[in-house]
Amino acid sequence: MRMIGKAVHYGIAVGPVVVIKPREAQVKRYKIYNTSSEMIRLEQSLYKVKNHLRRLYDKAVAEVGSEGAAIFNAHIMLLEDEGYLDSVHSIIQAEKVNAEYAVATTGTHFADMFAEMDDEYMQERSRDVLDVTGRVIRALQGQEELDFSEMEPSIILADDLTPGEVMQMDSKKMLALVTLRGSANSHTAILAAMMNIPAIVGVEFNLDGLPSGSIGIVDGYEGSLVIDATEEELAAAKEKIRVQEEEQMMLQRMKGKETVTKGGRVVKLLANIGGVQDISYALENDAEGIGLFRSEFLYLQKDCLPTEEEQLHVYKKVLQKMGDKLVTIRTLDIGADKQVEYLELGKEDNPALGFRAIRICLTRKDIFKTQLRALLRAGMYGNLAVLYPMITSVKEVTQIKEIVEEVRGELESEGVSYKLPIQGIMIETPAAVMISDQLAQLVDFFSIGTNDLTQYTLALDRQNERLDAFYDAHHPAVLKMIEMVVKSGHNAGIPVGICGELGSDMALTGRFIQMGVDELSVSPGNVLRLRAKIRDINEEEEG
Numbered sequence: 045m046r047m048i049g050k051a052v053h054y055g056i057a058v059g060p061v062v063v064i065k066p067r068e069a070q071v072k073r074y075k076i077y078n079t080s081s082e083m084i085r086l087e088q089s090l091y092k093v094k095n096h097l098r099r100l101y102d103k104a105v106a107e108v109g110s111e112g113a114a115i116f117n118a119h120i121m122l123l124e125d126e127g128y129l130d131s132v133h134s135i136i137q138a139e140k141v142n143a144e145y146a147v148a149t150t151g152t153h154f155a156d157m158f159a160e161m162d163d164e165y166m167q168e169r170s171r172d173v174l175d176v177t178g179r180v181i182r183a184l185q186g187q188e189e190l191d192f193s194e195m196e197p198s199i200i201l202a203d204d205l206t207p208g209e210v211m212q213m214d215s216k217k218m219l220a221l222v223t224l225r226g227s228a229n230s231h232t233a234i235l236a237a238m239m240n241i242p243a244i245v246g247v248e249f250n251l252d253g254l255p256s257g258s259i260g261i262v263d264g265y266e267g268s269l270v271i272d273a274t275e276e277e278l279a280a281a282k283e284k285i286r287v288q289e290e291e292q293m294m295l296q297r298m299k300g301k302e303t304v305t306k307g308g309r310v311v312k313l314l315a316n317i318g319g320v321q322d323i324s325y326a327l328e329n330d331a332e333g334i335g336l337f338r339s340e341f342l343y344l345q346k347d348c349l350p351t352e353e354e355q356l357h358v359y360k361k362v363l364q365k366m367g368d369k370l371v372t373i374r375t376l377d378i379g380a381d382k383q384v385e386y387l388e389l390g391k392e393d394n395p396a397l398g399f400r401a402i403r404i405c406l407t408r409k410d411i412f413k414t415q416l417r418a419l420l421r422a423g424m425y426g427n428l429a430v431l432y433p434m435i436t437s438v439k440e441v442t443q444i445k446e447i448v449e450e451v452r453g454e455l456e457s458e459g460v461s462y463k464l465p466i467q468g469i470m471i472e473t474p475a476a477v478m479i480s481d482q483l484a485q486l487v488d489f490f491s492i493g494t495n496d497l498t499q500y501t502l503a504l505d506r507q508n509e510r511l512d513a514f515y516d517a518h519h520p521a522v523l524k525m526i527e528m529v530v531k532s533g534h535n536a537g538i539p540v541g542i543c544g545e546l547g548s549d550m551a552l553t554g555r556f557i558q559m560g561v562d563e564l565s566v567s568p569g570n571v572l573r574l575r576a577k578i579r580d581i582n583e584e585e586e587g
């Protein structure tokens with residue numbers, strides 16, 4: 045069985061397929077007539093969840109010791125708590141409603157109760173209650189737990205995955221990612237590129253018809269997925285893997301070489317990362333620095349806001365690992381497709397045009413200031429640049445500068461050591477392009493986010509796969525805008541880079557160099573390929 049989708053990251057993978065079924069987002073309340081069979085259904089689900097938790101406990105004891113495993117025991121105890129169970133039972137019996145609803149209502153009630161307590165330890169228990177409650181609801185709905193801990197390296201097949209779900213997975217266990225939905229420019233696709241695993245989106249398959257465990261082949265060059273491959277197909281895939289490995293060997297020779305064209309133009313070649321875990325991969329691929337650390341993944345991986353100390357720990361680690369190389373950390377760019385429930389931002393009709401990124405930071409100054417404090421403190425440990433996303437006006441930049449000044453003053457008066465990093469902005473809205481001459485007077489560098497710039501210029505939602513036919517990554521309007529931004533930046537004497545996916549589009553590398561783009565920041569797996577491409581460019585021939 046061979047299916048075609050849209051290739052979003054190159055590479056070939058052969059391995060067992062794991063099918064992830066879409067998760068029920070909401071719990072519905074409905075009347076039941078037989079409360080005793082509903083109680084049995086509940087008992088069976090509780091039994092299943094507790095067994096699953098016991099297995100997780102045993103595995104965790106073996107891997108991280110009993111202290112680290114204790115959490116699973118605590119979760120089992122919660123499911124045996126009399127108060128919790130009484131509440132679930134009485135809702136089912138008194139209201140004659142389904143068990144999912146009774147569990148969800150009880151879970152929310154208990155979680156709120158814990159959250160309101162003064163004791164920090166008890167407040168933390170609120171998350172545990174929600175976690176186990178979710179497990180029971182999924183068991184009642186007949187959904188399999190997403191448990192990747194025991195999974196062998198596999199090809200992941202899913203309807204769609206949120207960036208948060210991808211982050212939960214162990215990248216070493218993902219051979220490839222194939223989704224039914226999702227567009228090439230979605231953050232899920234970008235994450236696959238960052239993990240350097242072959243990825244395809246928009247593959248039409250029926251998830252119910254695909255059993256986990258069958259052997260699949262993913263070809264991230266042509267965008268194909270083969271299930272239950274024939275001997276010939278397997279042999280052809282293995283041959284492609286061999287060629288791929290050869291290409292990788294050739295690329296190894298690019299390590300340590302300068303990123304310079306035949307005509308002598310030097311380009312700074314940086315890597316995009318989503319967290320500390322990507323640093324070694326960026327260094328292995330000889331990235332000259334980090335051009336974009338999407339700090340929001342730090343917020344996506346958690347179920348509450350990361351504290352100043354937690355953030356400092358991560359930023360410091362990244363800076364220390366990179367030594368004297370540049371590390372560009374972008375401030376929180378949450379919203380649109382990157383949602384965190386705990387911020388309770390609410391549903392919007394047009395999330396991509398809504399409350400996101402710098403708009404959240406300028407409104408929720410507390411969140412912004414915590415991140416800025418961590419960043420300024422981290423500045424002590426390396427070569428840091430801070431980058432602000434989704435800028436549309438001069439006013440936003442002046443507001444940011446005022447807040448940075450406020451934070452600096454506070455650290456100063458508290459006697460906390462810090463170092464003010466250089467500061468730049470993302471140019472990813474047409475508004476920012478059109479006033480780039482004014483913005484360039486206020487900042488130290490520009491970084492062009494072509495993913496959003498394309499979406500906003502072409503009025504094409506980057507998440508909507510139905511628009512792929514109208515999507516033109518090489519649209520002359522976008523290219524003209526890039527040229528304009530480079531001119532504005534250079535007139536003001538500041539460097540201009542590209543950190544969107546277009547930066548690794550080798551059909552455009554020559555044009556970017558002609559335009560005068562100073563830096564390209566791409567997923568680590570693309571660094572050496574791009575270096576080879578740039579070293580091959582002869583400006584005179586390109587004309």
Ligand code: PEP
Nearest residue numbers: 472493494495496543544
């Ligand atoms: C962009 O918009 O091009 C960009 C780099 O940021 P993100 O993809 O995270 O929105």
Ligand code: MG
Nearest residue numbers: 472493495496
């Ligand atoms: Mg963007």
